[in-house]
Amino acid sequence: MQLTTLFSSITINSMTLPNRAVMPAMATGYGNADSTVSDRLIAYLARRAQGGTGLIITEVCAVLPRGKGFPNEIGVWDDNFIDGLKRLTNALHLHGSKTALQLHHAGRETFKAAAGDLPEAPSAIPSVVLNQPCEEMSFERIGIVIDAYGKAALRAQKAGFDAVEIHAAHGYLLTQFLSPFSNHRSDAYGGSEEKRSRFVLEVIEAVRKEVGPDFPVIIRISADELIKGGYDLGFMERLAPRMVSAGVDAIHVSVGVYSTPGNLSIASFDTDPGFNLSRARAIRKASGVPVIGVGRINHPQMADDALSRGDADLIAFGRQHITDPDFLNKARQGRFDEIRWCVSCNQGCIERLGLEMKSSTCTFNPECGREYAGPAPLAETPRRVWVIGAGPAGLSAALSAVKRGHEVDIFEKDAFPGGQLLPASRPPRKEIYMGWIDWAIREFTKHNGRIHCQKEVTRKTLHAKKPQAVILATGAYPVTAPIPGIKGDRVFDARDVLVGKVSLESPAVVIGAGHVGLETADYLISRGIEVTILEMQPFSPVGKHTAHGYWLHRRLKQAGARVVLNAVLTGISNATVSYTSGEDRETVAAAMVVTAMGARSETSLESALKELSIPYWIVGDAQNPRRLLEAIHEGYRAGQEI
């Protein structure tokens, strides 16, 4: 592969970048509670700089305390922040990366707990997603905030940043002023397109005035809000040259706001790679300055093609930087096989941060967020380690242990490694998950690890061979409820259906509307089967607030799948399923029935390990049926502890 354009240099104002790869701002939650930069954040970003990225843009950094989007967001509203930020720029410069500070004010997209006061916004219209009350900004307050942007930019310059990026995307304060949806003012800052643009243009002018003519100023925009009543691409095409006249040197073209259906600002695997490049191209044409393209561009070849076509001048690889900090250097050296790809699942990063209120990491990169600690040293006494089960937990544990010098054998009773990730990667759009299994196997065998498939470990084998340490990664087996007829000939487990062990017949009834049930329904529909989904709860366990949840529900609805809630099953016959829903007794035709009713941990070998006094670790679903993140991270940690 020829990556000539991606690895060519580019100059923005006075800043010359060694290549056109950008790490965009991505909040981590690693900052200190007092909004100063932490060692953890520095180590995390420095690890990405080490990977060869031309420009690293820090995560959101609040220009005022009231602009904080989450409690430990870093800040730059006072000179006291400069020293900490300087430590950060020094660390990134050591690796040859340039770095920009992202200047942020969340406006109404925050909570009182983070902002320390009622969130402020152009109009007192609560966020559609957070639904928090907020206060309309007075003229005086608008002046204070504009001034704060300028002062913040100057502090960034003093701290050694090579550029600043004004965050005017994703529905935060600056977008809120631009948008007719959130700006209902009738004064000089609202109403006409001209007046809605005024705040952003004045922020740019304030920043430019403070940093002088030579300092690079980037603005990040959402090219289209993609909401009813919001602004569109045409509006941004008209605004772009005016932002340039006000003082910006480059435009970073993102898309969407908090309430955009399907979270296109951080798109899941349900959305095509590179889906936002056409907007970058339009803004490039309209503005005449360099633009940064972004949005599910993981593969360096795709980036290089987009640059060569003239869609953009630089490409931001967001989550790909989280999953594999070395992917650019690997690509530069043609080692594409070694790249661990981001699958755009959002589970470990944005959903963990935004929905679980925990610091960000990556489902597939258990080292993300622990860079400050580094991997455990090589084992002093290498041991003969058995990993039982080649699912995600087992593969992750085996790789972690083998890299530390242990002699590792994985035993898998099935014909192929992968565990539940094999069925998990069969529904539409989820094929991408297979890439991790292939990557993990390649890495493991490269380190001389051995995988033995179709080898079930039993109590007898353990007694006979007595390995020195065992990682029990035997996963979980599916369970069903005691419904009359559940053992019938045409009743199958979802996993068997997904891996092709079952001949499909229409119509099908799927029992359970969790992820496994809905994705199996999606799979069946993609193969022409008519589907009814029965769920005993009054709501589907899969929320529409996650990107994948939204698209999954949408696909099912568009395909005409029927989801029946509050359905209590009363019986399954050869051709029907009966249930009650409230007062009603219903029967639905079913040429096949698919169960997706949960799983139970498989730990039957634990007693033998205890009897033999073999040190052991139980990881992943074998400990408790959960998700990939827990399986992969627990496996990794066990390998580090052995």
Ligand SMILES: Cc1cc2nc3c(=O)[nH]c(=O)nc-3n(C[C@H](O)[C@H](O)[C@H](O)COP(=O)(O)OP(=O)(O)OC[C@H]3O[C@@H](n4cnc5c(N)ncnc54)[C@H](O)[C@@H]3O)c2cc1C
């Ligand atoms: C259809 C489906 C979709 C899913 N989608 C997602 C998703 O999108 N995101 C997510 O986070 N999670 C998802 N999950 C859940 C996720 O796949 C599991 O949490 C994860 O696979 C657990 O990994 P594990 O290694 O602990 O166990 P498993 O994946 O169950 O692997 C255990 C392995 O051990 C083997 N084994 C068991 N006993 C023995 C023995 N005695 N000797 C040798 N081998 C043995 C089994 O054959 C199996 O290969 C999905 C699950 C399913 C079924």
Ligand SMILES: Cc1cc2nc3c(=O)[nH]c(=O)nc-3n(C[C@H](O)[C@H](O)[C@H](O)COP(=O)(O)O)c2cc1C
């Ligand atoms: C965990 C996480 C945090 C993010 N935080 C920010 C942020 O602080 N500022 C910002 O402008 N965008 C933020 N984003 C959006 C990313 O910068 C990027 O635009 C998005 O992930 C799409 O790019 P990708 O598909 O290459 O990941 C965040 C994304 C993620 C996954």
Ligand code: SF4
């Ligand atoms: S958690 Fe998922 S989306 Fe986030 S970086 Fe990792 S693989 Fe990508």
